Amino acid sequence: MADTLQFDLVSPERKLASVEAREVQIPGADGDMTAMADHAPMITTLRPGVLRVTHGGGSDDYVVSGGFAEVTAGGVSVLAEQALPRAEVTQAIYDEMLAAARAAQSSAASDAADAAAKTVADMVTVGEQLGLAAR
Amino acid sequence: MPSLKDLKNRIASVKSTRKITKAMQMVAAAKLRRAQDAAEQARPYTDRFNAVMAGLAASVGGSDSAPRLLSGTGSDKVHLLVVMTAERGLCGGFNSSIVKLARARAAELIAAGKTVKILTVGKKGREQLRRDWASHFVAHVDHSAVRKLGYTNAQDIARDLLGRFDAGEFDVATIFFSRFQSVIAQTPTAQQIIPAKFEEAETGAATLYDYEPSEEAILADLLPRGVATQIFAALLENAASEQGARMSAMDNATRNAGDMIDRLTIEFNRSRQAVITNELIEIISGAEAL
Numbered sequence: 001m002a003d004t005l006q007f008d009l010v011s012p013e014r015k016l017a018s019v020e021a022r023e024v025q026i027p028g029a030d031g032d033m034t035a036m037a038d039h040a041p042m043i044t045t046l047r048p049g050v051l052r053v054t055h056g057g058g059s060d061d062y063v064v065s066g067g068f069a070e071v072t073a074g075g076v077s078v079l080a081e082q083a084l085p086r087a088e089v090t091q092a093i094y095d096e097m098l099a100a101a102r103a104a105q106s107s108a109a110s111d112a113a114d115a116a117a118k119t120v121a122d123m124v125t126v127g128e129q130l131g132l133a134a135r
Numbered sequence: 136m137p138s139l140k141d142l143k144n145r146i147a148s149v150k151s152t153r154k155i156t157k158a159m160q161m162v163a164a165a166k167l168r169r170a171q172d173a174a175e176q177a178r179p180y181t182d183r184f185n186a187v188m189a190g191l192a193a194s195v196g197g198s199d200s201a202p203r204l205l206s207g208t209g210s211d212k213v214h215l216l217v218v219m220t221a222e223r224g225l226c227g228g229f230n231s232s233i234v235k236l237a238r239a240r241a242a243e244l245i246a247a248g249k250t251v252k253i254l255t256v257g258k259k260g261r262e263q264l265r266r267d268w269a270s271h272f273v274a275h276v277d278h279s280a281v282r283k284l285g286y287t288n289a290q291d292i293a294r295d296l297l298g299r300f301d302a303g304e305f306d307v308a309t310i311f312f313s314r315f316q317s318v319i320a321q322t323p324t325a326q327q328i329i330p331a332k333f334e335e336a337e338t339g340a341a342t343l344y345d346y347e348p349s350e351e352a353i354l355a356d357l358l359p360r361g362v363a364t365q366i367f368a369a370l371l372e373n374a375a376s377e378q379g380a381r382m383s384a385m386d387n388a389t390r391n392a393g394d395m396i397d398r399l400t401i402e403f404n405r406s407r408q409a410v411i412t413n414e415l416i417e418i419i420s421g422a423e424a425l
């Protein structure tokens with residue numbers, strides 16, 4: 001049995017990662033999940049969060065938001081609307097992302113208000129994980 | 136017959152024109168490479184996205200609960216044409232061919248008794264459409280200040296479109312852009328984006344996925360993103376096409392200027408020779424008269 005899976009992380013503007021990974025921790029809309037080789041095929045939407053890839057040479061973290069992950073037995077592809085390596089997320093970028101989420105919340109229609117509020121809460125959690133202040 | 140001085144001036148002016156077109160061609164070539172790179176980078180996302188969406192749409196599409204972005208509003212009375220063109224000219228038939236396609240489609244729709252609304256992206260298309268179709272304009276997106284097209288530009292357009300769709304301003308949206316094939320070939324293309332249409336994925340080996348939260352919820356979440364994705368892909372194709380068209384147009388212009396310089400130089404030499412001959416004749420006949 002194969003013990004690695006092909007991991008691809010793409011955003012609309014570029015391909016961020018393509019590695020043989022041991023496990024991938026995905027911030028799914030309904031909670032975090034970890035995919036390893038021979039996972040049952042599934043598709044889940046993403047919430048803003050930190051995605052962790054563990055591979056032979058250690059692990060990489062990416063901040064992702066919006067989009068979905070496709071898990072198959074042989075690999076995981078994550079299509080995120082916004083994705084950045086953790087190291088590239090500075091306070092300024094984080095502020096911008098949070099501001100965008102808040103703007104979306106204030107302009108959201110009543111039936112989407114809950115979802116928008118959840119997005120903002122998720123963004124705040126991401127900030128805590130990264131050690132950045134939510135302002 | 137132009138004088139020698141006139142000819143000399145013309146040659147000088149054509150030469151400087153050639154320098155400019157040559158420079159524009161080289162700039163376009165560099166920009167084309169960048170635009171192609173960007174399009175290439177975006178392709179994995181778009182392809183994968185569309186494949187997943189096609190699968191989802193096929194399984195949910197038939198049901199009554201399908202989102203309106205997929206099933207449509209149930210009528211096709213009001214059409215929104217999103218015409219994407221360049222911000223600058225001097226790129227051959229690039230802008231005109233997109234506008235021509237949009238114009239033909241608009242006339243067709245009107246003849247069929249539909250209402251047509253036009254949203255323009257890019258200054259040149261708006262200028263060309265203004266004369267006959269100004270009354271159909273609903274909005275304009277200006278990208279002249281944008282140095283590098285990003286996904287956020289597409290998101291802004293998509294947000295605008297979705298807002299209008301939710302407000303019931305139109306039933307069907309079609310984008311017009313130019314698909315990049317090669318430096319000398321760009322095909323103006325019309326693509327319907329709302330209601331979303333996906334090419335049937337080759338089924339057969341289709342995997343049965345678990346969906347989280349649910350198929351419907353995922354579809355509802357992803358369809359609006361799909362609009363942005365398609366617009367982004369179209370913007371990138373358009374950018375590459377524009378630079379390709381400009382490059383070949385400027386290449387032609389440079390070659391024409393070269394031909395013109397050759398012609399003018401021959402004419403210049405002939406007239407100079409004629410002047411010399413004339414002078415000689417005058418001197419000789421003057422000497423003979425003595």
